[in-house]
């Protein structure tokens with residue numbers, strides 16, 4: 001190392017998919033970082049669960065450790081990068097690092113969604129940086145723009161595609177008319193889905209990310225447990241065909257709104273106009289549309305996960321934190337302010353139009369019975385499509401779209417419809433979002 005440049009000691013917690021990217025950049029391409037910041041980053045220790053494990057990267061054995069204190073108590077380590085994941089023991093390590101005067105960078109969305117305000121406060125008290133851009137949308141810079149570049153705005157809404165695995169599956173179902181299981185298998189084969197992708201499929205992963213973005217944008221803590229979420233399991237290629245006929249695409253949409261009566265935050269499949277930018281986001285890509293009071297709508301688009309996009313976000317923060325260390329810790333402008341305490345609304349407070357696909361008896365008078373039930377709870381029908389009839393079973397499939405209705409009315413009508421003898425199955429119910437560009 002050159003004596004001319006200042007050096008910052010770095011400790012890594014975790015050497016998995018993302019840790020390997022960060023370690024490779026620090027160990028093998030350090031000159032790239034040096035050329036950008038004129039700072040040497042010295043990767044001193046890497047904490048793992050099992051030092052004997054075979055890794056996809058050669059790491060000098062003296063910097064691998066199973067002992068967290070080797071990282072957290074090393075006075076020469078100024079920046080700790082947490083890439084373990086989960087809440088425990090990550091939170092204990094992060095607290096210890098901040099309290100012992102180290103800056104922290106993390107990619108851990110669960111940790112930030114559930115414990116963000118506590119950790120922002122602790123970092124503020126300790127006078128350290130706590131950076132988490134990589135926790136949401138991998139390579140897409142979204143936290144920095146909300147907390148810095150766009151901070152003069154009051155944000156009113158967020159509409160986003162926050163999970164690359166589900167967007168890949170949706171795109172395969174839509175474009176290749178694949179079944180759900182088949183497209184999930186393809187996502188696994190190509191490395192876009194983990195062996196346990198239940199948190200992706202169920203919408204929980206997107207809910208955690210949305211909770212973080214909404215908390216920062218609305219400056220009021222959004223508890224991830226209060227984010228309504230539904231997954232993509234019920235989507236079939238025929239839903240995409242019907243949606244297209246109606247002028248829509250389907251996405252797993254994450255939506256947060258700061259309304260007069262409180263904050264409503266939800267993740268679920270949604271029909272969105274085909275002409276909207278978000279409808280064109282395909283494969284593993286993510287996108288976030290923010291509406292700011294001054295900026296109007298802004299859309300961010302890019303790769304939301306994966307080794308290198310996430311490493312890009314982490315290294316960007318490392319460079320920033322490194323520079324702040326040599327300019328008297330400019331952390332104040334970076335730690336988010338969460339000073340609001342806005343009430344949370346539930347999904348039952350939603351007003352939207354709905355798409356209903358059901359299998360019904362193929363005989364006269366059926367549609368009249370369904371229309372009567374919807375009318376009895378004040379739901380008005382906007383359109384009806386009937387195409388496929390199964391002569392053998394004596395059934396037909398119909399798709400109804402409604403004019404704007406309240407969620408509780410829809411739930412009430414579904415309960416009545418499912419008891420109706422002429423309705424065999426309600427196959428899918430999807431909310432329709434008339435997004436503005």
Ligand SMILES: NC(=O)c1ccc[n+]([C@@H]2O[C@H](COP(=O)([O-])OP(=O)(O)OC[C@H]3O[C@@H](n4cnc5c(N)ncnc54)[C@H](OP(=O)(O)O)[C@@H]3O)[C@@H](O)[C@H]2O)c1
Nearest residue numbers: 014015016017018019048049050083084085107108305306
């Ligand atoms: N993967 C992505 O695309 C992505 C994108 C954005 C954010 N993130 C976030 O980045 C973080 C890391 O993700 P990843 O995909 O790299 O995870 P990963 O592949 O599962 O790696 C986790 C690493 O942490 C180590 N570890 C786990 N528990 C530990 C403990 N108790 N003590 C010591 N070491 C422990 C593991 O050690 P061993 O190797 O010895 O088992 C492993 O090296 C997570 O918070 C994730 O949500 C990931």
